[in-house]
Amino acid sequence: MDHSNDSRTFKLAAVDLGATSGRVILGGIEDGVLRMKHVARFPNTPLALLEATGETRISVLDGDAGSAEGLYWNIQSLYAAVQDGLREAARFAPGLTSIGIDSWAVDYGLLRKGRLVGSPHHYRDERTARGVELVHSRVAATELYERNGLQHLDFNTVFQLAVESETGFLDLADEVLLIPDLLAYWLTGRSYAEMTNASTTGLLSVTTRAWDTELLDELGLKRDLLPPLLRSGEVIGHITDATARRLGADHSVQVTAVGSHDTASAVVAVPFASKRSAYISSGTWSLVGLELDEPVLSGAALEANFTNEGGVDDTVRFLKNVSGLWLLSESMRHWQAGSNDAQRSADLQTLLADAAAVKFHYEVFDPADARFVPPGDMPSRIAEWYTEHGLRPPESPAEVVRCILESLAEAYASTIDAAEALAGMTVDTVHVVGGGSQNALLCQLTANRTSRPVIAGPVEATAIGNLLIQARTMGLVEEDASLSDLREIVRRSFPVTKYLPVTT
Structure with missing residues (x-):
């Protein structure tokens, strides 16, 4: 993984967040090869709101979720770990120019006037079944598939938001940001929805790749809850001056929209x-x-x-x-x-x-x-x-x-x-x-x-795809490089192992 110790090689930082852990990985192109260096790895542990002696308390999840009142992401702790990782990235690579963030899909934070309202629910929270009932009472499953093209999963964002709406919690919010977009917002002060992750919400048209405003209306969801869309490879914005000071980085560092759904980045690689x-x-x-x-x-x-x-x-x-x-x-x-x-x-x-x-x-x-x-x-x-x-x-x-x-x-x-x-x-x-x-x-x-x-x-496919999209945006590879061109870099950079079928 750590192919080079020359800090001048590394211009890019991939923030790759999984359901159980996260990491920050530096990357750069050297002689047509992608070089990578791990700078941080940290756990991503959900929180369960548990009943204890008549009172509620927050506890790290341990045991069956059935004993939990609710399952949440500890997003503030996760963001603190991301900042620590980016601070280490900026320390090792003073020439850092771009940051890209990917994560799991469907989960989100609710914001009101730019501030987070509550903690983001974990997609394994048991409340989602109610959301399926609510959505399908208004839009049949066949029609929903024709509009969003999505596999039915009880925890798709559209079902989660239906629950938020029924409980009235959604009324507290004026914006919904998916997890990688939320972290990018905290880094830059700019709110967008990157397309690959937006496509997992169930609220994006599978044919136009725009927010399905008619579907939002049918479900009673406010249109202006969802931010403008960005394609992967576009620039979200530069980090704020306050962020630059916290990270010890130059304020010219930009946050680039990569395939922010981790699978989208992985497929690039x-x-x-x-x-x-x-x-x-x-x-x-x-x-x-x-x-x-x-x-x-x-x-x-x-x-x-x-x-x-x-x-x-x-x-x-x-x-x-x-x-x-x-x-x-x-x-x-x-x-x-x-x-x-x-x-x-x-x-x-x-x-x-x-x-x-x-x-x-x-x-x-x-x-x-x-x-x-x-x-x-x-x-x-x-x-x-x-x-x-x-x-x-x-x-x-x-x-x-x-x-x-x-x-x-x-x-x-x-x-x-x-x-x-x-x-x-x-x-x-x-x-x-x-x-x-x-x-x-x-x-x-x-x-x-x-x-x-x-x-x-390769093992680190998600981080690799994240870094390659940043590299293309930053001109470290040809700006018109196709996916095939990027995959040729993968072939030059990382070994693979071949397994042939064995009949028994």
Whole structure:
């Protein structure tokens, strides 16, 4: 990762925020190669509002979300960590010229006269089911899909805002900013909505890529709640003088709109072997799909629950959200917090090696089952699924891990097959980027179950895509560089690993 220690190389800073952690990574182009340097990594821990002895208190989430009154993002703490990371970036690279921010989708902050109203809800908060009822009572699911092209997820922004509206909380706000746009606002004082993340809200027209004002009217949402739209690659603004002083940076540093939905940035960095390649952006979630020029809005696509999200340079991310390494990380968290000494001390690499040695004779389970969405005791929930289906559940942690990875690989295979059929194309290669590309067992099982070669890497795809869009905007690469040109830089800069299908 840390390819260079020459501070003059680094002109760009990527703020990459995931659902469990965040980081700040410096980048620069040197001899046609992208150089990167980690300068900060920090946890992103949700907060649960819990009932305790008749009073409410804020507590770091630990255990099942079912015991929580509400689940929130600790956004002030996250922003403080981002500032600390950017301060370190400016210290190491005095020539810093641009900052780009990406994060998970759908969640937002409510503002009134520029000030945050309350804490942003976490998309795993259980209130979202009510939002689905409210929206579908006014707009049928089929019509909603024709208008926004989105896969149905209970936590899509449109459903969350419907709940805010019913409770009256939305009346307190005069603006809604998605998480990366909120942080950019705090850095620059300018409020916009970057297009790729805006496309995940359910409030953006899939055909015009403008806010669907008629839909807002039908749902009783004020039009002026949503800020102006920006395309990735446009400049949001320069950091404020106060921000420059806090960061120890020059006030000329600008914040650039990148693919602010982390998957949009990750797809920029997929070194596609051909136009007939599928991708899996593998992290807490697995985003499995194709890069297309036009959306697929057929009834079959709706029934299969595929989404058409905006990509960088007017592309379409035709994909499906599949549960991801959340299942594994929550299982690890449960074991490490338990009373069993052997389980508590087991590390992931040892468990993966043991899982690879398991003689697999289980049925795969359904990772999309709703019981696996909230935090909590994932191994018990997996065992419960098997028991309910009249099957013997996995017993040891190694067996649980193997079942998780086999089930994910099977979900990937069925999703790719469906995408192939819906888009009318043949997929010959699968690219895995993100954290899951380091999981050799998962990559091999994916090759086996998809019956296609898997090309794994780069790991830091999201930060890479973030930095490359900044580089193009700042003139560090050709200003008219296409996505293909940017991906050629990825190929020159980062190694990949190839997995061929093995039949057993």
